Amino acid sequence: MKRIFILITVALFLSGALFAEEAILIDFGKLAADITVNDDSENAKPNQNRQTVMDYGQVAGGSYTEEQKGIMKTSLAITNWNVIFTSSSRTVTNEVVTYTREATSKQWGTVLGVRVHFPVEHFYSKAYIRPPFEIPAYEPQANIDDEGNTQPSDEDSDGITGPSRFEDGFGVVKNVGTIKAIAVNAYGLQFPHGLSVILLDSQGTEKSMFMGYLNYDGWAELTWNNPQYVLDVRNRELRIYPIYPTSTPFVKFNGFRLDRDADKEGGDFVAYFKDVKIIYDKAVLDTDRDIDDESLWGIIQTRETAKKVWEMKQFGQNQLLRYLEGQKQATENVFQPTPAGEQQ
Incomplete structure (x- = not known):
């Protein structure tokens, strides 16, 4: 048999x-927006996607306040x-x-x-x-609240040896x-x-x-x-x-x-x-192997963790530059009228 x-x-x-x-x-x-992040206005609408929220404040450096880092979030x-x-x-x-x-x-x-x-x-x-x-390939699963704050998931996945947050569509x-x-x-x-x-x-x-x-x-x-x-x-080239x-x-x-x-x-x-x-x-x-190589040596974990850190730095740098540009942007749409007593 x-x-x-x-x-x-x-x-x-x-x-x-x-x-x-x-x-x-x-x-x-x-990828529909389903949570509202950093918008406390009365008629605020969802502006971020919960599953794909990324916090780039963690790579912003020490020259920013915790309040500034708290709004450094974006998503897909x-x-x-x-x-x-x-x-x-x-x-x-x-x-x-x-x-x-x-x-x-x-x-x-x-x-x-x-x-x-x-x-x-x-x-x-x-x-x-x-x-x-x-899009990160090694981002671990996470629990994300309504403000876009991320916490490690209860699932046993580091995004490297297990499923990552950006798989499944x-x-x-x-x-x-x-x-x-x-x-x-x-x-x-x-x-x-x-x-x-x-x-x-x-x-x-x-x-x-x-x-x-x-x-x-x-x-x-x-x-x-x-x-x-x-x-x-x-007809394929066979290799080992x-x-x-x-x-x-x-x-x-x-x-x-x-x-x-x-x-x-x-x-x-x-x-x-x-x-x-x-x-x-x-x-x-997918095979059922006799020895769990990765749990013994941890080579892939070390290698892919370095890649994940690099991905996060690349993502954070670009998003941080956009945040800084937005902070410098003029907020006035029209000139304010000059009071009559101050006119020349």
């Missing part, structure tokens, strides 16, 4: 049935996402009327809505829809080998602009996959199929890799790219996005 089971398992593996995995890389329905809430033009298209006019918003879909619920004002001049233009910070998929296909649920309004998905792998390499054009009306699933994916395992201590590779969602060709109309462009899904090979098979 054992021999028959092994033969069946090998046959399934050779047919390619074992290594095909499907996962939602990012689901914008999960849809309204926090950035739309960045290439330098040739980056004008004040274009940037002021380019932004993201939560949109309500009858079919999907909350989705990412984006308005982009491309240049009206006839030249090729690109715009990138980016998350407000590089929040931007990270781990144990990813070769990607077979990518799909995006996107709502088009018959604009002839191109759409690409941008991924970031565990080596820090950014890759852009062209999904197609948004020249249709309504929801559609745009799909990219990897032209270099070898379906028949017999050390099992331990090898870090598990991952992919992060790093944004969309929108392309407007030079001969197409510029000006306002609107689109909506529900999610991004991937089909991929597992990098490492």
Whole structure:
């Protein structure tokens, strides 16, 4: 009986049935603002996403008060996402009327809505829809209160050897080998602009996959199929890799790219996005090993903790600069009238 089971398992593996995995890389329905942070006004509305709140006050340094550090929080809430033009298209006019918003879909619920004002001049233009910070791959699970304060979770997960906070539709998929296909649920309004998905792998390499054009009306699933994916395992290059201590590779969602060709109309462009899904090979098979190597040596823990610290520093520096710029920004919208007695 054992021999028959092994033969069946090998046959399934050779047919390619074992290594095909499907996962939602990012689901914008999960990124709706659901808590209110640093806004005590009477009509305050939710402005941050609870699951993805990040506190960059912990990397701000000692020159800031605890009160200042307390407001240094942000998240992957849809309204926090950035739309960045290439330098040739980056004008004040274009940037002021380019932004993201939560949109309500009858079919999907909350989705990412984006308005982009491309240049009206006839030249090729690109715009990138980016998350407000590089999505961390090693952020541990946490309990987050209504003010955005984070506390360690009761779950036994450090974000390294266990699940991280940004998995399961929040931007990270781990144990990813070769990607077979990518799909995006996107709502088009018959604009002839191109759409690409941008991924970031565990080596820090950014890759852009062209999904197609948004020249249709309504929801559609745009799909990219990897032209270099070898379906028949017999035609693959077979290699043997050390099992331990090898870090598990991952992919992060790093944004969309929108392309407007030079001969197409510029000006306002609107689109909506529900999610991004991937089909991929597992990098490492899940097995029941005789010895728990990591609990004995802790090599991966040490290595990935260093990466996590680096991720946090990168995130914190960028967010801190934005906070400082916001503190310096003028708050007056109009000139205050001069009292009559003080007029010259």
